[in-house]
Amino acid sequence: QLQLVESGGGLVQPGGSMRLSCAASGSALDYYAIGWFRQAPGKEREGVSCIDVDGQTTNYIDSLEDRFTISRDNAKNTVYLQMSSLKPEDTAVYYCAVSLLYRLCPRTLGLYDSFGQGTQVTVSS
Numbered sequence: 001q002l003q004l005v006e007s008g009g010g011l012v013q014p015g016g017s018m019r020l021s022c023a024a025s026g027s028a029l030d031y032y033a034i035g036w037f038r039q040a041p042g043k044e045r046e047g048v049s050c051i052d053v054d055g056q057t058t059n060y061i062d063s064l065e066d067r068f069t070i071s072r073d074n075a076k077n078t079v080y081l082q083m084s085s086l087k088p089e090d091t092a093v094y095y096c097a098v099s100l101l102y103r104l105c106p107r108t109l110g111l112y113d114s115f116g117q118g119t120q121v122t123v124s125s
Contacts, residue, residue: 001070002027002114004034004096009119012086020081020119024037024095029072033099034062035112036070038092038121045095051079057103088121093118 003025008020036051047060049070057070069082079096098103099105106112 002029002032002098004098004114006094006096006116006119008024008045008095009030009121011097013123013125014087014123015084016123017084017085018109018121020079020083020094021038022079022116022123024077024079028074029077032102033105034072035097035099035105035109036068036079037095037109037112037115038090039095040089040092041117043092047109048081048094050099050107051125052099053103056105058107060109083121086121088123091121091123094121 002024003026006022009020012018036048037045038048039045050058051070051072067085072079095115095118098114100111100113
């Protein structure tokens with residue numbers, strides 16, 4: 001069974017950049033679309049973006065304005081989320097998860113499973 005572990009979070013100043021990693025174990029990542037989510041304090045978890053097995057991406061938050069870029073390296077069994085021009089409102093726990101549609105990115109955020117434990121991102125001066 002595919003298991004995911006997020007890493008790369010921490011404290012960053014507004015305007016800074018950060019790259020999160022989502023490392024897979026238990027199965028090859030090649031066969032799965034992977035999504036990134038985030039949950040800010042006191043708010044519901046929201047989808048950020050997804051990448052399918054062909055490298056096609058889906059953004060779930062229009063207001064991110066291309067500040068976030070999702071990518072994958074199947075040789076390293078890892079999916080990345082590159083974040084730039086970070087804002088305090090980006091502060092959240094970031095999670096990755098597996099698409100239940102396997103190769104494809106779902107339009108419905110409920111079609112994800114096997115969330116990792118999350119990594120905290122704090123944007124503050």
